[in-house]
Amino acid sequence: MTSLLMLSPAPLAEVVAGEVVLDVKFVEGMKLHSLLWPGKLRCVLWRGPHRIDEPMRYSLAQLGFELIILDHGAPVPDLLLDEAALVYCSADDMKHLDLPQAMSGRFGKLVYTIEQSLSGRMASGIAQQAKLRRRIGSAVFNLRHERRLRRALAQADGIHCNGYPAARAYQRLNGNPLRYLDNRMRTPMLARRSEHQIRTRRVLSGAPLRFLWYGALTPESRVLDYLPIACLMAQRGLPFELEIIGSGPLAGRLQDGISALGLGAQMRLLPPQPFDVNLIPRMRQRADIFLSTRRLPTPLSSYVEALGCGLPILGTRNAMWSRLHAASNAGWLVGRGGAGAMLRAIERLHEDRGAVVKASQNAVDFARAHSFETVFAQRMTHLRALVHADD
Template structure:
């Protein structure tokens, strides 16, 4: 039977008695791979110290796919590659750039996924550490591997690019390239017509704008820009409420900032709760506009997820949001790092509520066209076609 071999960078923790700890979202995704692939699915993961966002214990025998856990530097077994109809592997961590040579002479096909272009990886390296030495080391590491990455993408049988920046950078290397927008919004989670009508009524009444943000509260998220934005909005006398949902190294600093700027009556930071049953329904019913002060182009899934909640986006003009805004019409772009730009646009939208309502409609339309099921089915159909299996 046609087998799919996936080489995954996702974290795993082995337990006694044939059990493992895996991320819930990863397991749900693997179950879909099993449903949409006409044959056995095998996943290779690496041992090591790992942080797992949403951990859960599983019996290996009940996962529904074959799990192969290797030491960090162990080679992928030849027998696994010999039996594969298709090998699907993430290229971003640079661990498997040798696979085009390894697959030469074998019947199976090779497809890479890629999320970040060189500029994005260097930007993340520069933002990840306050140490100049580590910044330069991370940038140099990425620069020296770009040639090998391009050669591997060029030699593969196909390539899947997550988002506009990666596709723009690399799609010319491989004639079989697919762009997709990875996100967690399934169609039943997208904002309902009744919720859209309630949001429109709230806006027509002239009630205070309900601003929202969710994500990882770290230096790369830009979340700290939301506090001076809120302070300036209040100085202008614009009624609003800003709800932030996230955890991370800057959470306590943001809470101190809310207190220090006396913003506690209109700004809050809370843990997001479970995405599907808690955060998404709240945003669909209790927010009007998503503010995205992200200078980098990733993480990018939050854009589609916010749009799926019916929230137009006001965001910095990074390469991801600038392109998505142009395609969707579901929001507005301001210059990267311009807190004043955010404030001016929110003030204008406070006077033009109809613009928010229209952008909200476009947001839902765009999210529905890029819902998780749609995106996943397109990817799996492309893999089946490349492998020549039904």
């Protein structure tokens, strides 16, 4: 039987014998792997102090795949590597870069996933809220391990690159690369034609433009940049609404800023929303534009998810959004000129409502071509082809 062995950094917590707590999104993804993989599916997770975003309790019997739990830092048992037709794991944490040597002489294939380029990892490390010594240590670690990472990616049987920056940095190293845009937007969740028509009438009527952003309220996301942007819009008399949805260490400062600047009538901070039942319908029906001030080139799923809801993106230029903008024609790039540059872009859209409508339709068309089902099927087809290449 064709066995797929996945080495995952996903968090878990053991409850009692035969039961674990896992992230819901992780389990749903694993169930899809089980459906599309023609054989046994095994997944290795490691014990450790983990934060689980959407925890749920499962019995091992109901998972639908074989879960193997190892102690923190424990190596992958040789028996699992011996029996695997394909080993599939992330290269971003650099914990399994010795696998090309470990798989040498075995019949199984090895495929890495990679999400961040060196520049992206360096920028993320510098942007984190930590002491200078720790940030410097992060940069040094990434520089020291880059050559080893590139060698492992080159020696693997295939690589999956999530997003444009990782693909640009690494896909030429390997003879079997696949670029994909990871997201949770299933086809039935895409914006309906009726919703697009309602949004079009509202936008063209001159009603206040409704901006929205969701995610983690962290320094990396630059969520505090929304305060001067909203303040300038209010000072210029531009009619607008701005919703920020999420939680994180900057939530208190953001809420205090909204109150101190007197923006409560136009700007709201809301807690995280259940993705399928609340967040997606809200974006489809109660927003016009996804506003992003992020400068890091992270391949966030929220980009494609916003497009799927019919929200074109007005975003600060970075390596990810610049390439996605060129591919989708579903939004606008803003240089790193701060709140003033973003304000000027918003003023132009306020006067050219037709551009918003056109970009909204382009957004849905692009997201449909990169829906969760389509992307997942492409990845699984690529893996199956690698395994059967020698048949």
